Amino acid sequence: MSFTIEQIAEEALALPSDARALLADRLVESLDPLEDVYIRQLWVAEARSRRDDVRSGAVTTIPGQDALEHVRKSVAK
Numbered sequence: 001m002s003f004t005i006e007q008i009a010e011e012a013l014a015l016p017s018d019a020r021a022l023l024a025d026r027l028v029e030s031l032d033p034l035e036d037v038y039i040r041q042l043w044v045a046e047a048r049s050r051r052d053d054v055r056s057g058a059v060t061t062i063p064g065q066d067a068l069e070h071v072r073k074s075v076a077k
Helices: 005-013 017-029 033-056 064-076
Strands: none
Touching: 005 017
């Protein structure tokens, strides 16, 4: 029996959250390791860029609790 990606996604999204997390981990682990290295390099570059922006004063940080409260209010709308 053959399933479409959409059918698989619908079934996966119906799983409990812990099962979805496990499935997501397994899918990510199955990706091409060379692609994974490239993605990690991109994230490292992004993290360094953000760090440098904070250190230079180009970006103003806010306390984590304030950021979470902002996100909660945005989601509640």
